[in-house]
Amino acid sequence: MIHVGILGxxxxxxxxxxxxxxxxDKINMxxxxxxxxxxxxxxxxxxxxxxxxxxxxxxxxxxxxEDISIIVETIGGAGIAYDYTVRALSAGKTVVTSNKELVSxxxxxxxxxxxxxxxxxxxxxxxxxxxxxIRPLHRCLAANRIMSITGILNGTTNYILTRMxxxxxxxxxxxxxxxxxxxxxxxxxxDIDGIDTQxxxxxxxxxxxxxxxxxxxxxxxxxxxxxxxxxxAYAKALDCKIKLLALFINPNDxxxxxxxxxxxxSKEDPICVxxxxxxxxxxxxNALGGVMFYGKGAGKMATASAxxxxxxxxxxxxxxxxxxxxxxxxxESVVAPHMDxxxxxxxxxxxxxxxxxxxRCFPRSTMESVPVVTDTETAFMVGKEGLLTERDxxxxxxxxxGFIARMRVYSPD
Amino acid sequence: MIHVGILGxxxxxxxxxxxxxxxxDKINMxxxxxxxxxxxxxxxxxxxxxxxxxxxxxxxxxxxxEDISIIVETIGGAGIAYDYTVRALSAGKTVVTSNKELVSxxxxxxxxxxxxxxxxxxxxxxxxxxxxxIRPLHRCLAANRIMSITGILNGTTNYILTRMxxxxxxxxxxxxxxxxxxxxxxxxxxDIDGIDTQxxxxxxxxxxxxxxxxxxxxxxxxxxxxxxxxxxAYAKALDCKIKLLALFINPNDxxxxxxxxxxxxSKEDPICVxxxxxxxxxxxxNALGGVMFYGKGAGKMATASAxxxxxxxxxxxxxxxxxxxxxxxxxESVVAPHMDxxxxxxxxxxxxxxxxxxxRCFPRSTMESVPVVTDTETAFMVGKEGLLTERDxxxxxxxxxGFIARMRVYSPD
Numbered sequence: 001m002i003h004v005g006i007l008g009x010x011x012x013x014x015x016x017x018x019x020x021x022x023x024x025d026k027i028n029m030x031x032x033x034x035x036x037x038x039x040x041x042x043x044x045x046x047x048x049x050x051x052x053x054x055x056x057x058x059x060x061x062x063x064x065x066e067d068i069s070i071i072v073e074t075i076g077g078a079g080i081a082y083d084y085t086v087r088a089l090s091a092g093k094t095v096v097t098s099n100k101e102l103v104s105x106x107x108x109x110x111x112x113x114x115x116x117x118x119x120x121x122x123x124x125x126x127x128x129x130x131x132x133x134i135r136p137l138h139r140c141l142a143a144n145r146i147m148s149i150t151g152i153l154n155g156t157t158n159y160i161l162t163r164m165x166x167x168x169x170x171x172x173x174x175x176x177x178x179x180x181x182x183x184x185x186x187x188x189x190x191d192i193d194g195i196d197t198q199x200x201x202x203x204x205x206x207x208x209x210x211x212x213x214x215x216x217x218x219x220x221x222x223x224x225x226x227x228x229x230x231x232x233a234y235a236k237a238l239d240c241k242i243k244l245l246a247l248f249i250n251p252n253d254x255x256x257x258x259x260x261x262x263x264x265x266s267k268e269d270p271i272c273v274x275x276x277x278x279x280x281x282x283x284x285x286n287a288l289g290g291v292m293f294y295g296k297g298a299g300k301m302a303t304a305s306a307x308x309x310x311x312x313x314x315x316x317x318x319x320x321x322x323x324x325x326x327x328x329x330x331x332e333s334v335v336a337p338h339m340d341x342x343x344x345x346x347x348x349x350x351x352x353x354x355x356x357x358x359x360r361c362f363p364r365s366t367m368e369s370v371p372v373v374t375d376t377e378t379a380f381m382v383g384k385e386g387l388l389t390e391r392d393x394x395x396x397x398x399x400x401x402g403f404i405a406r407m408r409v410y411s412p413d
Numbered sequence: 414m415i416h417v418g419i420l421g422x423x424x425x426x427x428x429x430x431x432x433x434x435x436x437x438d439k440i441n442m443x444x445x446x447x448x449x450x451x452x453x454x455x456x457x458x459x460x461x462x463x464x465x466x467x468x469x470x471x472x473x474x475x476x477x478x479e480d481i482s483i484i485v486e487t488i489g490g491a492g493i494a495y496d497y498t499v500r501a502l503s504a505g506k507t508v509v510t511s512n513k514e515l516v517s518x519x520x521x522x523x524x525x526x527x528x529x530x531x532x533x534x535x536x537x538x539x540x541x542x543x544x545x546x547i548r549p550l551h552r553c554l555a556a557n558r559i560m561s562i563t564g565i566l567n568g569t570t571n572y573i574l575t576r577m578x579x580x581x582x583x584x585x586x587x588x589x590x591x592x593x594x595x596x597x598x599x600x601x602x603x604d605i606d607g608i609d610t611q612x613x614x615x616x617x618x619x620x621x622x623x624x625x626x627x628x629x630x631x632x633x634x635x636x637x638x639x640x641x642x643x644x645x646a647y648a649k650a651l652d653c654k655i656k657l658l659a660l661f662i663n664p665n666d667x668x669x670x671x672x673x674x675x676x677x678x679s680k681e682d683p684i685c686v687x688x689x690x691x692x693x694x695x696x697x698x699n700a701l702g703g704v705m706f707y708g709k710g711a712g713k714m715a716t717a718s719a720x721x722x723x724x725x726x727x728x729x730x731x732x733x734x735x736x737x738x739x740x741x742x743x744x745e746s747v748v749a750p751h752m753d754x755x756x757x758x759x760x761x762x763x764x765x766x767x768x769x770x771x772x773r774c775f776p777r778s779t780m781e782s783v784p785v786v787t788d789t790e791t792a793f794m795v796g797k798e799g800l801l802t803e804r805d806x807x808x809x810x811x812x813x814x815g816f817i818a819r820m821r822v823y824s825p826d
Contacts, residue, residue, distance in 0.1 A: 019556050019700045020556070022699065022700065023556055023557065023558055023699065023700065026555075026556075026557075026558055026623060026666075027555070027556060029623055029738075030555045030623070030738060124553060130698075130700070130701040130702065130704065131704050132545070132549035132553035132554070132704065135548065135549065135552060135553050136545035136548070136549055136553075139548060139722065139725075139726060140537060140545035140548050140549070140719065140722045141545070141718070141722065142439075142440070142443045142721075142722050142725045142726075143432050143433070143436055143439075143440060143717075143718050143721030143722050143724075143725065144432075144436065144439075144718055145436055145439055210439060210442055210443070253439075270686045270707060273683045273686045273705075285543075285718060286435065286436065287432045287435065287436065287543070287714045287715070287717060287718035287721070288543040288708070288714070288715050288718040288719075289543065289708065289709050289712070289714070289715050290708055290709070291543065291544050291545065291706070291707065291708035292686075292705075292706075292707040292708060293704070293705075293706060293707075294683060294704065294705040294706075294707065295701070295702065295703055295704035295705060296702050296703070299702070301700045301701070301702070302700070302701050302702055304556075304700060305554070305556050305557055305698060305700035305701035306553065306701075308555075308556030308700070309552065309553045309554065309555050309556050311556075312552075312555045312556065313552060313555075313736075316736045317736075323726075323729045323730075325442075325443060
């Protein structure tokens with residue numbers, strides 16, 4: 001019998017209990033023994049819930065229960081969740097979570113702690129909800145150098161951008177719609193400012209860099225709040241969509257370029273299959289070539305599906321580490337300076353300047369004109385041949401007379 | 414040190430050696446120890462190859478080498494590959510392969526043999542080439558009942574259908590083009606008749622049915638050789654593409670519907686992202702919802718990437734089974750009778766019959782008319798409300814005066 005304790009009986013925590021209850025026969029068959037949720041920590045009362053007899057307000061009851069070998073941390077955040085995770089791993093109990101904030105900030109310490117205590121810290125649900133990505137990237141692609149990762153990792157922002165594109169809504173009304181539908185929080189800043197995406201790509205990047213930790217704070221991030229209806233119009237004119245992309249580009253396994261920002265993406269690119277609340281993650285391995293993972297990136301049952309998958313892997317490796325390479329702090333950062341990253345961008349300029357006037361601001365790059373979408377402005381494409389850096393772009397746009405805005409353009413490898 | 418023996422130094426076998434050579438630093442770091450190809454079995458001479466000193470014509474040298482704990486079987490077929498696999502597993506050596514024919518015909522025996530000898534029989538490369546699907550389906554989705562799988566699993570047929578659609582070629586000239594490009598064999602029947610797809614879906618279905626073996630011979634399969642230019646024209650008129658789909662539909666975990674056949678698929682369906690030699694596999698889990706895996710489904714290095722990934726998993730589980738649930742022969746077949754499967758289809762009839770005349774042949778179904786693509790025939794859609802079975806379809810088309818052909822229509826769940 002494998003006994004599980006759940007910390008936090010909110011959306012994902014109760015989803016974990018629901019998935020176990022719904023599929024217990026399949027789970028027990030897979031495991032070759034019985035799995036049981038023994039105790040659940042929550043301060044709230046759940047008197048109507050079938051598992052109400054297992055709920056406790058006393059964390060010691062779970063940590064000191066020697067039957068419980070696996071702890072599900074579904075508290076969220078990096079406060080008490082961190083303390084409890086340290087306590088569980090120190091006691092040799094495997095911890096399973098979908099807490100991207102905690103993994104992306106304290107992953108190194110927690111994975112090393114798990115390894116020292118011959119247990120595991122597993123987090124398949126932290127990126128892409130139920131979409132398998134952590135284990136495929138770490139295990140199935142283990143024989144590859146990971147050359148690049150391109151992800152649409154946040155369903156809230158993708159839903160807002162999809163509504164803006166399909167219904168011509170502006171950002172604010174698309175955000176309100178997302179809030180009404182429950183796809184965006186009342187304080188939506190973690191999603192719309194790209195912070196959630198930043199955390200998720202830092203997790204994928206740390207795995208792709210063979211465990212060398214990438215701090216989310218090292219990753220330059222722009223959100224979607226400045227995307228306007230004219231940007232959407234240019235996207236349509238260029239047969240593109242606007243997507244909040246997380247990019248990881250790894251030319252040499254020493255320093256990787258990382259970026260979170262809205263991009264123009266060709267409609268023909270496979271990643272554009274992700275519309276609305278869906279996520280897609282494209283990974284390029286040096287042996288494999290490209291593969292893509294697609295599905296709903298959030299939601300109670302989808303995320304719980306990933307968490308319970310990890311519980312089973314943890315249970316099958318009871319008394320051992322489940323072969324997750326622990327992360328480590330590299331001697332120097334593996335993130336290349338943001339300003340050195342190659343970039344391609346659409347430049348919007350008010351009025352009708354000559355192309356040469358604008359081109360003079362970008363001496364290292366050729367320039368192309370772009371279809372007209374409104375008679376009050378003109379747009380140009382810069383950086384197509386790959387010589388332009390973020391530094392060049394930042395300098396250049398400061399010099400353009402009448403500069404309105406720039407939007408990065410995605411170039412797949 | 415982990416010592417590997419490779420049986421068969423053809424495309425995939427030499428690809429395995431190349432991937433190990435190319436990424437040895439990453440591989441050794443992942444493993445925490447050194448990996449080395451110690452011996453390679455092949456009757457041919459490879460005097461120019463850097464590993465030529467390790468090639469032997471004597472299989473005993475590999476099987477009797479106690480250092481070698483992992484054997485890569487890249488011989489193919491179910492003849493000598495079967496004998497060697499039995500011999501390796503009986504000696505407690507883990508076997509890794511991309512041999513879909515052997516896994517789909519002798520998987521039960523080989524997995525049980527591996528379990529008895531505390532080693533593993535691993536085959537991530539057998540379906541989807543380098544696309545991670547076996548491990549995600551078995552491990553990451555372990556907490557789900559698998560409700561359905563829809564796969565474009567064969568790059569050759571998908572390439573031919575894509576060429577027919579994009580260039581208006583007929584089947585024979587698209588096949589010739591595929592042969593010229595090396596995407597189709599000189600005898601292409603295994604691919605174009607759907608046999609390769611049948612084997613692959615039988616492997617995925619056996620995993621999805623929790624190890625209850627699905628024999629490929631139980632799966633009804635139609636190939637693509639009868640797909641004609643008029644079918645392509647209807648696809649375009651209906652905003653569809655024609656794809657050779659493998660279907661697994663599992664309403665109750667006791668009997669599953671399985672089918673391999675060309676289908677009309679809505680262009681809006683995410684699986685249509687797979688064009689040319691690409692594969693896509695959509696899996697629906699009862700907790701997770703839908704996820705999709707996409708990438709190049711074949712090729713030397715992509716397949717070798719999956720094989721080497723399995724070598725690493727096998728090495729990390731040395732002296733143990735790598736937790737693959739062994740398949741078993743179910744007491745009765747888990748495949749539902751083909752004739753009971755629900756179906757929706759496009760019917761092509763010569764001339765311009767009244768819809769009622771045709772509808773009379775399908776008393777259990779309503780009927781819809783379809784845009785005209787040629788003035789010599791008329792087409793109707795039948796089965797939209799899900800009441801029509803393959804039996805009804807087969808009976809009905811025999812009764813239609815002037816019947817030309819039928820094409821199944823894919824309805825995602």
